[in-house]
Amino acid sequence: MCGIVGYVGARPALGIVVDALRRMEYRGYDSAGVAILDGDGGLAVEKKAGRLENLDKQIAEVGAETLRGSTGIGHTRWATHGQPTDRNAHPHVSADGRLAVVHNGIIENYSPLRVELENAGVEFSSDTDTETAVHLLEREYASGEHAGDFVASAYATLRRLEGAFTLVFTHADHPGTIVAARRSTPLVVGVGDGEMFVASDVTAFIEHTRDAVELGQDEVVVITADSYSITDFDGAATGGTPFHIDWDLAAAEKGGYDYFMLKEIAEQPEALESTMSGHLQDGRIVLDEQRLSDQDLRDVDKVFVVACGTAYHAGLIAKYAIEHWTRLPVEVELASEFRYRDPVLGRSTLVVAISQSGETADTLEAVRHAKDQKARVLAICNTNGAQIPRESDAVLYTHAGPEIGVASTKCFLAQIAAAYLVGLALAQALGTKYQDEVVREFTELEQIPAAVQTVLEQMEPVRELARSFASSDTVLFLGRHVGYPVALEGALKLKELAYIHAEGFAAGELKHGPIALIEDGLPVIIVMPSPTGRALLHSKMVSNIREIQARGATTIVIAEPDDEAAAAIADHLIPIPATPTLLQPLVSTVPLQVFAATVAQSRGYDVDKPRNLAKSVTVE
Ligand code: AGP
Numbered sequence: 001m002c003g004i005v006g007y008v009g010a011r012p013a014l015g016i017v018v019d020a021l022r023r024m025e026y027r028g029y030d031s032a033g034v035a036i037l038d039g040d041g042g043l044a045v046e047k048k049a050g051r052l053e054n055l056d057k058q059i060a061e062v063g064a065e066t067l068r069g070s071t072g073i074g075h076t077r078w079a080t081h082g083q084p085t086d087r088n089a090h091p092h093v094s095a096d097g098r099l100a101v102v103h104n105g106i107i108e109n110y111s112p113l114r115v116e117l118e119n120a121g122v123e124f125s126s127d128t129d130t131e132t133a134v135h136l137l138e139r140e141y142a143s144g145e146h147a148g149d150f151v152a153s154a155y156a157t158l159r160r161l162e163g164a165f166t167l168v169f170t171h172a173d174h175p176g177t178i179v180a181a182r183r184s185t186p187l188v189v190g191v192g193d194g195e196m197f198v199a200s201d202v203t204a205f206i207e208h209t210r211d212a213v214e215l216g217q218d219e220v221v222v223i224t225a226d227s228y229s230i231t232d233f234d235g236a237a238t239g240g241t242p243f244h245i246d247w248d249l250a251a252a253e254k255g256g257y258d259y260f261m262l263k264e265i266a267e268q269p270e271a272l273e274s275t276m277s278g279h280l281q282d283g284r285i286v287l288d289e290q291r292l293s294d295q296d297l298r299d300v301d302k303v304f305v306v307a308c309g310t311a312y313h314a315g316l317i318a319k320y321a322i323e324h325w326t327r328l329p330v331e332v333e334l335a336s337e338f339r340y341r342d343p344v345l346g347r348s349t350l351v352v353a354i355s356q357s358g359e360t361a362d363t364l365e366a367v368r369h370a371k372d373q374k375a376r377v378l379a380i381c382n383t384n385g386a387q388i389p390r391e392s393d394a395v396l397y398t399h400a401g402p403e404i405g406v407a408s409t410k411c412f413l414a415q416i417a418a419a420y421l422v423g424l425a426l427a428q429a430l431g432t433k434y435q436d437e438v439v440r441e442f443t444e445l446e447q448i449p450a451a452v453q454t455v456l457e458q459m460e461p462v463r464e465l466a467r468s469f470a471s472s473d474t475v476l477f478l479g480r481h482v483g484y485p486v487a488l489e490g491a492l493k494l495k496e497l498a499y500i501h502a503e504g505f506a507a508g509e510l511k512h513g514p515i516a517l518i519e520d521g522l523p524v525i526i527v528m529p530s531p532t533g534r535a536l537l538h539s540k541m542v543s544n545i546r547e548i549q550a551r552g553a554t555t556i557v558i559a560e561p562d563d564e565a566a567a568a569i570a571d572h573l574i575p576i577p578a579t580p581t582l583l584q585p586l587v588s589t590v591p592l593q594v595f596a597a598t599v600a601q602s603r604g605y606d607v608d609k610p611r612n613l614a615k616s617v618t619v620e
Contacts, residue, residue: 009195358386
């Protein structure tokens, strides 16, 4: 995700815009830029790769007097398409230098639009999807049906775009006016006294006004210093949702949540949508920056997944899907063990390295070992340009946005979704799935963000349950099939957030020793297989629950709504939507994240910065 802001008012725009970007750096910090209208028909743009401080220095060098004016837009970037470089930094500008745009999201149909524009003689100056929007609007404004009409030309442009986007435009012919649009990524209006703001979130303008209006799907807002009007993409008035911000600035940066991690748990639907967005084009799975041809994928006869911690658990889940879809053997290995056991790999081995930071030393060394053994390496990473993707043959970026909480949540779900995309791309290349089957699996995956949102809206009982178990000193987690790695992840979350001894088991393994741990009142959380999708596993898990209850365990069962057997025996039941078997981890993990975070809060711990941990472990 990126940070976007626009300002129109009586005050100099530059300082307001840059301060707003500083407050939104947590949304992305690969590059930053501003565009300011000077009111005399001039548009001045400064942009720079790296942190906002780099832009500050550049502005100081060129002199802020070139950026005077009271209309301006700004952007701090979390790169998705195109490396985090000066040329790819936003704002992007039209060929005549009079129109600028900043963008959050992904324009999925940017490739055909770019071809259309280049065939019409447009020269692109960046590798971004965003630039197509500014050239389209320039053409509409110059010679379209509504030539000269900034707003109507913007409508015409927006109707051609596909994907998820927040776009903010400013035009030198129209100082005092900003046009902004929203589809699937956030956009709010800040209503000031003689000044107006648009932004990705309220952090950008909360110090200036607490009166805001949220835009809905496919809506456009036109702001001037003393007005705003909200319409759909055809210009029909809608209205937006006014609200008053009662958070303080610190809370606003966390979106009103007490901790970034809680906000990131809530962002998981968006993280999944952004990660999947654009990867099905003309009925085929497309992996961005894949750099592995279909033939390279067809040559694969074995897959290794290497990762650490939560990313390792994502790899364990990916194994079930990739093996099921491709019939290729998949080994999942802790990166810290991988190279020391002298694994059997070679030119026809695909090593998938999963890492949200892209800097984890254990995983990086595993990648280097794999490359030494002539294996092909594909990185799944959340950080554009990090060391692991740089040293890999290909990369599939998760688009979860910056994950500030040390304990990984939204990146975990995004990693699973990305690994599934790799599995579908392999199945597509190998022909182990027909194209309609690939599309069907992808379509099912696209339904998951809504299912996750449903779970998020039902979490209050889980919080109450967590508070009631906050004094426990041991909690066990059980799962079968794809539920087993979810049990491991749930245990890791509780360990790293609440410092409780927690352990995940394959439920079938319990009777081979760990059942000795069961005693009166011991909380055991069970991830229940679907009663329909996995009936045999489901019945065995029912038996497991009975075994531990007979020995005094208190069972907390995560199960589908119509799972009557689970409801009949569980001491506590946590419902999750029914999903296809392989997709259940994407919904069953969420209650475990919330449970662990709530226990930690009940214990008075810092949920964002647990003791002894670092967000990226860059030592072996
Ligand atoms: C996740 O909650 C943990 N903080 C940790 O296990 C993490 O997943 C692991 O260190 C791997 O990090 P990476 O994804 O950046 O490689």
